[in-house]
Amino acid sequence: MSLMAGVLAAALLAPAPIAAEYVALGDSYASGAGAGSYSGGSCRRSSNAYPALRSKDFPSFKFVACSGATTKSLKSQFKALTPATSFVTITVGGNDLGFVDVMTTCTLYGDKSCEKRVGKARAFARDQLEEEATTRHAAL
Numbered sequence: 001m002s003l004m005a006g007v008l009a010a011a012l013l014a015p016a017p018i019a020a021e022y023v024a025l026g027d028s029y030a031s032g033a034g035a036g037s038y039s040g041g042s043c044r045r046s047s048n049a050y051p052a053l054r055s056k057d058f059p060s061f062k063f064v065a066c067s068g069a070t071t072k073s074l075k076s077q078f079k080a081l082t083p084a085t086s087f088v089t090i091t092v093g094g095n096d097l098g099f100v101d102v103m104t105t106c107t108l109y110g111d112k113s114c115e116k117r118v119g120k121a122r123a124f125a126r127d128q129l130e131e132e133a134t135t136r137h138a139a140l
Helices: 003-013 051-057 072-079 099-108 110-139
Strands: 021-026 058-065 085-091
Touching: 021 051, 021 072, 051 099, 099 110
Parallel strands: 021 058, 021 085
Antiparallel strands: none
């Protein structure tokens, strides 16, 4: 093996640098609703949620995701961000577009009703969530 190949192999095997602080923002998908082992009161933060499972890779972790959060209520979670924050995950939007109603409709009312409700959710995501995200990003 050449020296260059050895250097490349060592670089590829080296652990990735650890970011100083991880902040997990979002709704029930991020908080881990349904995953058991809860803390955080009504926010239902689970130690089995993807942010909690990834948190071991970071020296500092703030888990502020909350079941029921919407894009508008997410603003209160932004308070957890600090200059030390170097990694952020955000999962939000399901409550805005009526995910529970979509699932209920698709489970109970057949294909035609399901397709109609999914179409309504897609239109909302395309027309409303995209516009809100663009507006909020410009405000930051």
